[in-house]
Amino acid sequence: MNWNGVIHQYRHYLPFPDNMPIISLNEGNTPLIKADRLAELIAPQANLQLYLKYEGLNPTGSFKDRGMTAAITQAVHEGADAVICASTGNTAASAAAYAARAGLRCLVLVPEGKIARGKLAASLAYGAEVISIDGSFDDGLEMVRQIAERQPIVLVNSINPWRLEGQKTGAFEIVDQLGGDAPDWHCLPVGNAGNITAYWMGYKQYGKGRPRILGGQAAGSAPIVTGQVVTKPETIATAIRIGNPARWRQALEALDESNGIITAVTDDDILASWNLLAKTEGVFVEPASATGLAALKQQIEQGSIDPTNKTAVCILTGHGLKDPDTAVGQASPPHTLPATIEALEAYLTQ
Numbered sequence: 341m342n343w344n345g346v347i348h349q350y351r352h353y354l355p356f357p358d359n360m361p362i363i364s365l366n367e368g369n370t371p372l373i374k375a376d377r378l379a380e381l382i383a384p385q386a387n388l389q390l391y392l393k394y395e396g397l398n399p400t401g402s403f404k405d406r407g408m409t410a411a412i413t414q415a416v417h418e419g420a421d422a423v424i425c426a427s428t429g430n431t432a433a434s435a436a437a438y439a440a441r442a443g444l445r446c447l448v449l450v451p452e453g454k455i456a457r458g459k460l461a462a463s464l465a466y467g468a469e470v471i472s473i474d475g476s477f478d479d480g481l482e483m484v485r486q487i488a489e490r491q492p493i494v495l496v497n498s499i500n501p502w503r504l505e506g507q508k509t510g511a512f513e514i515v516d517q518l519g520g521d522a523p524d525w526h527c528l529p530v531g532n533a534g535n536i537t538a539y540w541m542g543y544k545q546y547g548k549g550r551p552r553i554l555g556g557q558a559a560g561s562a563p564i565v566t567g568q569v570v571t572k573p574e575t576i577a578t579a580i581r582i583g584n585p586a587r588w589r590q591a592l593e594a595l596d597e598s599n600g601i602i603t604a605v606t607d608d609d610i611l612a613s614w615n616l617l618a619k620t621e622g623v624f625v626e627p628a629s630a631t632g633l634a635a636l637k638q639q640i641e642q643g644s645i646d647p648t649n650k651t652a653v654c655i656l657t658g659h660g661l662k663d664p665d666t667a668v669g670q671a672s673p674p675h676t677l678p679a680t681i682e683a684l685e686a687y688l689t690q
């Protein structure tokens with residue numbers, strides 16, 4: 341199959357006219373990896389069919405590219421010459437790449453010191469104007485919302501409806517990859533709640549079955565779980581370090597309509613699942629991306645989800661190389677040896 345990105349592939353399901361020029365980096369078409377060893381670990385002898393949707397393999401390393409192809413395509417169509425977003429990092433990198441490809445100016449606001457190194461590196465490399473603010477993601481979002489009302493600049497955060505149009509294609513792909521059926525459980529991290537909203541839109545529109553949605557939030561940053569805005573959100577999973585989600589109401593609707601569950605998991609739970617993904621299945625993700633699996637594991641352990649003969653898909657939202665500092669910080673340092681065969685043999689057989 342000749343894959344030219346999610347708009348081309350699912351054009352009949354998207355509100356773009358046929359002749360509209362598309363800004364794409366051939367995003368989407370990410371692998372759905374069957375994880376049998378992991379399934380046996382988290383649900384022994386339950387015949388759980390566990391799949392990992394590896395969104396870290398998108399062009400800029402996160403699922404944000406699905407929405408950004410749509411948002412930037414529409415911005416160009418409307419004659420924009422600049423776009424702006426607030427970001428914990430992945431939206432910034434994605435906006436920067438697609439803006440570069442479209443020849444648009446791109447401004448990104450990031451919380452000072454709280455953006456993972458790979459995300460900053462990419463945003464700078466793509467030529468975005470990176471503005472570090474002395475505040476949270478939520479503060480930045482408020483600023484860009486207001487500036488987009490005052491100035492001729494297009495906002496490309498997920499409050500932009502085109503972002504969700506693009507992101508919903510993730511649901512279509514999962515159904516197609518599973519052979520035409522939705523899974524029983526769809527597990528994912530929830531930050532600003534754009535993705536949970538988009539996936540639910542997608543499953544409903546595709547009309548090939550609806551999963552129950554399991555959303556995971558980090559315990560130090562769990563406004564939807566507690567029902568309270570978090571003024572100082574904290575978590576190692578910086579991509580979901582958000583205290584006042586823009587799509588809060590829609591997330592609650594998705595949870596309600598799908599008979600779903602939203603739960604909080606600790607940073608230790610997140611890191612344990614992050615380790616399992618890499619060490620059991622060879623899939624390296626950034627910490628936030630392990631939150632869906634952590635939530636599934638927790639709900640199985642607590643008896644709230646019966647995994648027997650069920651199909652579950654965990655959305656792995658971003659690549660591990662986005663956050664190399666956490667990866668190196670979690671591991672013991674490499675062994676050092678003299679550069680001799682004797683030393684290596686002694687090490688190997690010790």
Ligand SMILES: *Cc1c(COP(=O)(O)O)cnc(C)c1O
Nearest residue numbers: 430531532533534535579657658
């Ligand atoms: C953006 C992002 C999330 C959260 O998605 P929302 O749509 O904000 O809920 C989770 N993980 C990663 C890696 C992300 O980049």
